Amino acid sequence: MKFSKLICLPFLLIIIIFACGKKEITLLKEKELIVTPKLCYLKSADHGHGVIYSYSYDAKNQLSQIDGFPDFNFISYENGMPKKATNSFDKSYYIGFDYDTKGALSQISFVGKDSRGKAFEFKSKVYTNTKKQIETIDLLLPVFDEIVVTKMEYDSKGNTKKISLIEGGKSKTLLENLTFDDKKSPYLNTPFANVMAYFVIFSATIGAENTTYFSNKNNATSTKIYSDNGDILYSYKYEYNNEGYAIKTKVTRKAEGKEQNYDETYVYDCK
CATH class of the missing domain: 1.20.5 (Single alpha-helices involved in coiled-coils or other helix-helix interfaces)
Structure with a gap:
């Protein structure tokens, strides 16, 4: 016991x-x-085909410098909004951005001198919706003979869904992002929607590349560009970092019966 x-x-x-x-x-x-999620600011982007951009930010985390883009390399701000994009290699040329009383983009101006030294100023009128998203641009560029009227449409998350050309009162689709993922775009914290709007439209107009990533919140997984030489189909597969931002993309481009594959990579400063 x-x-x-x-x-x-x-x-x-x-x-x-x-x-x-x-x-x-x-x-x-x-x-x-x-756990407080980190904000990731894009430091460099390799978009393939030798297109490589490097980015720098000011004390307010506003994008202040871009290396690798031919049109400009510095951005200045006014009241927290991009006001002027300049090129340190050609100080006679700049792109100006004007806003309405509500802070929505209302005009893009291209100011400079042509090859003969003659001054020019091309003004593009911008029309926005209640969310301050660009809906229509009467785009006038130095390389265009006339105004190109384009319309932009968005999905419920703010991604660019469609870009269309308006001619004779009729709409012609130039580019369509068919599907998106639910992750974060590399440019999410880079205020490029207004600054690069003209370039996004120009790229779609000439049927070259899909550059809507500059303004998208998420990442396109399939895209169609409508071209006079035949439609171009893009598909994208992504890898992400721990914060949910795309860090690598495998791109497949199908055009004229041929398939091309290449990679895109993104580097961030997460804090």
């Missing part, structure tokens, strides 16, 4: 310790750990 008591006592202690430990574990589980 004495022997059995000696056995039972340690066994009882083990049960009590185990019960207390289990309670502590439960309490730890109930106390959730709040």
Whole structure:
């Protein structure tokens, strides 16, 4: 009998310790750990075909410098909005951005001198919706002979769904992003929607590339560009970092019966 008591006592202690430990574990589980997601700012982007951009930001995390883009390499701000894009290699040329009283983009101006030294100024009128998204641009560029009227449509998440050309009152689709993922675009924290709008439209107009990534919130997974030489189909497969931003893209481009594959890579500063 004495022997059995000696056995039972340690066994009882083990049960009590185990019960207390289990309670502590439960309490730890109930106390959730709040994790604040990091904001990732794009430092460099390799879009394939030798198109490589590098980005720098000011103290307010506003994009201030871009290397690798031919039109400009510096952006200045006014009241937190991009006001002027300049090229340090050609200070006679700049792109200006004007806004209405509500802070929506209302005009894009291209100011400079042509090859003969003659001054020019091309103004493009911009029409926006209640979300300050560009709906229509009467685009006038130095390389265009006349105004090109284009319309932009968006999905419920703010991604560019379609770009259309308006001619003679009729709409002609230039580019259509067919599907998107639910992850973060590399340019999500880079205010490029207004600054690069003209370039996105220009790229779609000449049927070259899909550059809507400059303004999208998520990442396009399939795209169709309508070209006079035949439609161009793009498909994209992504890899993401821990914060949900795309870090690598495998691109497949199908045009004129041929398939081309290449990679895009993105590097960030997450903080």
